[in-house]
Amino acid sequence: MNEVCFKTLDQKKSWSLKTYEANGGYSVWRKILKGELTPDQIIDELKTSGLRGRGGAGFPTGLKWSFMPRNADVQKYVVCNSDEGEPGTCKDRDILRYNPHSVIEGMAIGSFVMNATKGYNYIRGEFMEPFYRFEGALKEAYDAGLLGENLDGSSVSFDLYAHLGAGAYICGEETALLESLEGKKGQPRFKPPFPANIGLFGMPTTINNTESFASVPEILAQGGQWFADIGVENSGGCKLFSVTGHVNEPANFEVPMGIPFKDLLEMAGGIREGRTLKAVIPGGSSTPVLTADAAMAMTMDYDGIEKAGSMLGAGSVIIMDDTTCMVEALTRLAHFYYDESCGQCTPCREGTGWLYRVLKRIMDGNGKADDIDLLLGVQDKIIGNTICALGDAAAMPVESFLRNFRQEFEYYIEHGKSMVKG
Amino acid sequence: MISNKAKKQIDIWVAKYPEGRQSSAVMEALKIVQAENDNSLTTEAIQAVADYLDMPGIAAAEVATFYENYNHKPVGKHTIRFCHNISCMLNGADDLIVYLEKKLGVKTGEVTKDSLINVKKVECLGACVGAPMFQIGDQYYENLTTDKIDEIVDGLRKKSK
Numbered sequence: 001m002n003e004v005c006f007k008t009l010d011q012k013k014s015w016s017l018k019t020y021e022a023n024g025g026y027s028v029w030r031k032i033l034k035g036e037l038t039p040d041q042i043i044d045e046l047k048t049s050g051l052r053g054r055g056g057a058g059f060p061t062g063l064k065w066s067f068m069p070r071n072a073d074v075q076k077y078v079v080c081n082s083d084e085g086e087p088g089t090c091k092d093r094d095i096l097r098y099n100p101h102s103v104i105e106g107m108a109i110g111s112f113v114m115n116a117t118k119g120y121n122y123i124r125g126e127f128m129e130p131f132y133r134f135e136g137a138l139k140e141a142y143d144a145g146l147l148g149e150n151l152d153g154s155s156v157s158f159d160l161y162a163h164l165g166a167g168a169y170i171c172g173e174e175t176a177l178l179e180s181l182e183g184k185k186g187q188p189r190f191k192p193p194f195p196a197n198i199g200l201f202g203m204p205t206t207i208n209n210t211e212s213f214a215s216v217p218e219i220l221a222q223g224g225q226w227f228a229d230i231g232v233e234n235s236g237g238c239k240l241f242s243v244t245g246h247v248n249e250p251a252n253f254e255v256p257m258g259i260p261f262k263d264l265l266e267m268a269g270g271i272r273e274g275r276t277l278k279a280v281i282p283g284g285s286s287t288p289v290l291t292a293d294a295a296m297a298m299t300m301d302y303d304g305i306e307k308a309g310s311m312l313g314a315g316s317v318i319i320m321d322d323t324t325c326m327v328e329a330l331t332r333l334a335h336f337y338y339d340e341s342c343g344q345c346t347p348c349r350e351g352t353g354w355l356y357r358v359l360k361r362i363m364d365g366n367g368k369a370d371d372i373d374l375l376l377g378v379q380d381k382i383i384g385n386t387i388c389a390l391g392d393a394a395a396m397p398v399e400s401f402l403r404n405f406r407q408e409f410e411y412y413i414e415h416g417k418s419m420v421k422g
Numbered sequence: 423m424i425s426n427k428a429k430k431q432i433d434i435w436v437a438k439y440p441e442g443r444q445s446s447a448v449m450e451a452l453k454i455v456q457a458e459n460d461n462s463l464t465t466e467a468i469q470a471v472a473d474y475l476d477m478p479g480i481a482a483a484e485v486a487t488f489y490e491n492y493n494h495k496p497v498g499k500h501t502i503r504f505c506h507n508i509s510c511m512l513n514g515a516d517d518l519i520v521y522l523e524k525k526l527g528v529k530t531g532e533v534t535k536d537s538l539i540n541v542k543k544v545e546c547l548g549a550c551v552g553a554p555m556f557q558i559g560d561q562y563y564e565n566l567t568t569d570k571i572d573e574i575v576d577g578l579r580k581k582s583k
Binding site for chain 2: 075084085086089093120124126128163164166167168169180181182183184242243244245246250252285316318319320324336339340342
């Protein structure tokens with residue numbers, strides 16, 4: 001536990017350069033500055049490690065980095081996505097607060113691999129404590145000669161800046177994030193072209209999640225195989241899981257991929273006394289909800305969670321006990337997507353509002369007999385019909401809540417009140 | 423319209439972006455100007471930011487209306503941004519919001535008569551392990567209870583006296 005991103009967590013001033021370096025921090029970056037590592041070696045190690053994008057999409061990081069046209073004679077950028085906002089997710093906040101240098105070193109290594117001399121860390125606007133921590137760490141790194149131009153007399157240069165958001169979930173989508181970084185509304189771009197070709201300010205750009213970057217230095221220090229062996233097949237390494245909701249001790253846990261869900265639940269102190277597990281959203285609000293039985297048989301890795309019928313997402317495990325009204329829970333999520341849709345694509349802009357209004361009318365006791373079919377029809381027309389994944393993210397909970405807990409919706413429509421709460 | 427102090431703060435942000443890309447600083451510039459103008463933005467203030475960053479007024483206005491953290495009417499001195507998303511909801515946020523509304527004598531979205539506090543329901547603030555939680559200014563307050571809310575609100579009132 002706590003072997004990579006949280007390596008310094010239990011130490012005094014875990015966020016300081018001194019603590020980071022005492023734990024082997026910046027050893028990989030210094031090797032690079034001495035010319036002892038090549039971009040190809042780094043990409044190979046990352047591929048071996050099995051590290052996949054920790055923001056939710058799970059794309060292999062080594063492969064992503066290899067897509068950058070590193071020899072193109074233009075300014076290239078490396079961007080960190082710290083716009084953490086998926087309901088249930090609060091891991092990147094703790095990485096930035098407690099181990100910001102791991103993000104800086106990870107981004108620096110990425111910049112070298114992709115020959116990008118400038119980087120931005122896009123931090124959500126509400127994360128002021130993490131922002132100040134990150135800024136403090138940047139200053140320490142500059143003062144120590146770890147950032148800047150022609151570092152240590154080498155030809156390697158890297159300038160890194162923190163950028164703040166202003167409150168928009170959609171900016172966690174990588175192309176919306178780029179728009180936002182350019183000072184525009186955060187509306188996603190069409191892909192292709194992908195950011196590796198046309199990204200920030202029209203230049204080749206690679207965007208990775210905070211946890212992905214923070215994992216890179218330790219992977220390279222210990223070796224890709226070391227990381228891969230921590231996890232299971234197809235899910236290398238360890239991962240941060242935010243366990244929240246109806247548990248006794250909600251917390252972030254950095255544990256090996258493949259850990260049984262029931263062990264993770266136990267680490268979080270288990271379900272509150274006298275109650276039983278009812279449902280689990282395993283990867284953040286966008287991922288399908290699971291029944292207690294499906295969850296208890298599941299292992300926490302990409303394939304294990306997929307087998308159980310959901311997705312690992314950002315590793316945000318939301319626990320619901322038997323006092324939870326599933327109609328209320330879904331209505332809350334539907335409101336979220338309705339609120340956060342950027343308004344660009346009609347199916348999402350109209351569909352998210354439609355879903356919310358129908359659920360709201362059920363909650364108000366005015367549900368109609370065919371509302372369940374209506375909800376299923378609307379979500380089906382959103383999925384796959386939008387520029388970005390927010391539409392899918394809004395639709396997937398609807399389908400899974402209705403599939404797994406249909407009787408609660410039927411009861412609410414028929415009786416005008418909650419089956420659970422009365 | 424924009425003070426010299428604010429201009430200096432904005433310039434720090436402008437320096438982070440490539441030459442000619444100063445509009446990347448618009449989000450922070452709007453926040454800086456908002457903080458200077460009783461926590462809300464007028465059309466004139468938005469235009470002044472646009473002028474300062476040499477970008478079209480409509481582009482700054484789009485940003486000011488797209489993102490959540492800008493206000494376009496008076497909101498009082500402190501905004502309590504109460505998360506009501508799933509993890510906070512499961513941990514009793516709804517009851518606490520009602521408690522806070524009663525304590526302040528306002529509904530969410532309204533400002534107290536003394537213009538000190540307004541309460542806003544917001545979506546996930548990314549501190550779910552500390553649910554239920556809210557934000558005031560730069561600071562997060564986590565694992566809220568009615569007692570904690572009393573303490574925080576009474577503290578704000580005392581400070582303003």
